[in-house]
Amino acid sequence: MKNFQIIRALSSKSAVISIAKEKEAMFIAGGTNLVDLMKKNVVAPDKLVDITALDLKKIEFLTGKTSIGALAKNSQVAEDKAIIEKHPLLAMALTAGASQQIRHMATVGGNMLQRTRCSYFYNTDMPCNKRVPKSGCGAIGGSNRMHAIFGASDSCIAVHPSDMCVALAALDATVQVEGPKGKREIKFTDFHRLPGNTPEKDNTLQNKELITSVEIPNNNFTKNVHYLKVRDRSSYAFALVSVAAALDIQNNTINDVRLAMGGVAHKPWRLTEVEEFLKGKTVSETIFRQAADLAMKGARGYGDNDFKLTLGPNAIVEALTIASSK
Ligand SMILES: Cc1cc2nc3c(=O)[nH]c(=O)nc-3n(C[C@H](O)[C@H](O)[C@H](O)COP(=O)(O)OP(=O)(O)OC[C@H]3O[C@@H](n4cnc5c(N)ncnc54)[C@H](O)[C@@H]3O)c2cc1C
Ligand code: SF4
Numbered sequence: 001m002k003n004f005q006i007i008r009a010l011s012s013k014s015a016v017i018s019i020a021k022e023k024e025a026m027f028i029a030g031g032t033n034l035v036d037l038m039k040k041n042v043v044a045p046d047k048l049v050d051i052t053a054l055d056l057k058k059i060e061f062l063t064g065k066t067s068i069g070a071l072a073k074n075s076q077v078a079e080d081k082a083i084i085e086k087h088p089l090l091a092m093a094l095t096a097g098a099s100q101q102i103r104h105m106a107t108v109g110g111n112m113l114q115r116t117r118c119s120y121f122y123n124t125d126m127p128c129n130k131r132v133p134k135s136g137c138g139a140i141g142g143s144n145r146m147h148a149i150f151g152a153s154d155s156c157i158a159v160h161p162s163d164m165c166v167a168l169a170a171l172d173a174t175v176q177v178e179g180p181k182g183k184r185e186i187k188f189t190d191f192h193r194l195p196g197n198t199p200e201k202d203n204t205l206q207n208k209e210l211i212t213s214v215e216i217p218n219n220n221f222t223k224n225v226h227y228l229k230v231r232d233r234s235s236y237a238f239a240l241v242s243v244a245a246a247l248d249i250q251n252n253t254i255n256d257v258r259l260a261m262g263g264v265a266h267k268p269w270r271l272t273e274v275e276e277f278l279k280g281k282t283v284s285e286t287i288f289r290q291a292a293d294l295a296m297k298g299a300r301g302y303g304d305n306d307f308k309l310t311l312g313p314n315a316i317v318e319a320l321t322i323a324s325s326k
Pocket of ligand 2: 120127157
């Protein structure tokens with residue numbers, strides 16, 4: 001690992017100033033992803049700005065929305081009684097991620113910015129356009145069991161590995177950020193990006209902006225929700241496919257619905273067209289199967305991950321069935 005300097009920021013403003021000036025500086029929060037990347041020489045910052053002392057850990061229930069500080073720990077959010085009551089989908093998705101020990105260290109902001117788990121990205125002996133632009137993609141034509149079936153490009157077929165982000169995309173969250181040019185808000189569904197020709201860019205942050213909080217508008221998705229995660233082991237494994245399903249059901253009719261998938265694209269994959277299809281329909285397995293078939297429009301496999309073309313729709317049907325039967 002390369003030698004680096006570490007400083008502790010005491011305000012968001014000083015954190016942003018410290019990092020903006022230096023090309024190779026990075027923020028560090030829980031360190032559960034960044035330190036692994038540094039040990040493997042995938043990233044090699046000259047300077048780390050430790051943001052853990054910033055006052056960004058609060059969970060607040062404000063008029064019309066919930067605000068979650070970027071430094072709130074994944075376990076803190078998942079176990080918060082009011083979050084479980086108001087946003088059970090988020091609590092379920094967080095609990096499905098990593099292990100309790102990692103959730104105690106991992107922060108909300110860090111979870112959003114965790115890098116892909118594509119094995120070629122972590123192996124500096126292998127080509128990877130995300131790690132070294134224009135070096136090639138080892139996963140296309142290589143080992144790609146974990147990889148994308150939606151929105152991939154000839155440059156990169158990696159997936160975003162987060163569980164939490166799938167729920168936040170479904171819940172219409174927004175991301176509050178602060179940078180050298182001031183503060184701004186980004187829609188959660190616009191935060192992560194598709195790879196295109198620039199897979200080295202995971203998201204739409206500019207100039208090393210600091211994530212300060214995530215906000216979730218109030219909603220009626222407090223009962224009929226389910227986060228289904230299909231993985232190789234029942235703990236400590238990333239999603240092969242996941243589905244965040246939230247339904248607002250009145251007299252067996254779907255009033256409103258949110259649906260997003262994880263493990264299938266470079267970003268949490270929100271299924272807005274499927275949501276429109278489901279609205280106003282009566283709950284039934286036939287409708288859920290039709291919705292799942294619609295969700296697969298445009299999906300393609302790359303060899304090892306072809307099984308996701310079957311697993312994906314089956315997971316959607318199961319998630320909707322479990323959510324609607326609560
Ligand atoms: C063995 C293992 C299993 C895991 N399994 C899962 C899983 O199943 N599901 C899942 O979702 N996740 C999983 N994770 C990932 C884990 O959730 C992330 O590593 C964690 O959320 C990252 O948060 P952190 O605070 O430690 O981030 P760090 O490692 O400190 O930082 C990650 C990145 O975010 C940047 N950053 C951090 N905070 C901010 C901020 N506020 N503003 C701007 N930039 C910031 C850092 O510069 C860095 O680039 C797993 C991790 C491990 C090690
Ligand atoms: S899929 Fe993306 S992250 Fe994986 S090797 Fe290809 S370019 Fe790199």
